[in-house]
Amino acid sequence: MNKWLKIIIGLIVLTGTILLVFPNMPMESWGKAALTLVKGGITLLAIFVGLILIVLGIMDLKN
Numbered sequence: 001m002n003k004w005l006k007i008i009i010g011l012i013v014l015t016g017t018i019l020l021v022f023p024n025m026p027m028e029s030w031g032k033a034a035l036t037l038v039k040g041g042i043t044l045l046a047i048f049v050g051l052i053l054i055v056l057g058i059m060d061l062k063n
Helices: 005-023 029-062
Strands: none
Touching: 005 029
């Protein structure tokens, strides 16, 4: 498939999905649930990054 066609199809799908979850759209409640999930994911990501950095720091101290 042509690279430009892939980009255009991706933009169409992304735009359509975003428009569906905006307020007063058909899937508004799904958008709120997805946002809550992302917020929780960011918290977990920060915790794991912190743990990884601590482990890497300890490994550097051993060397």
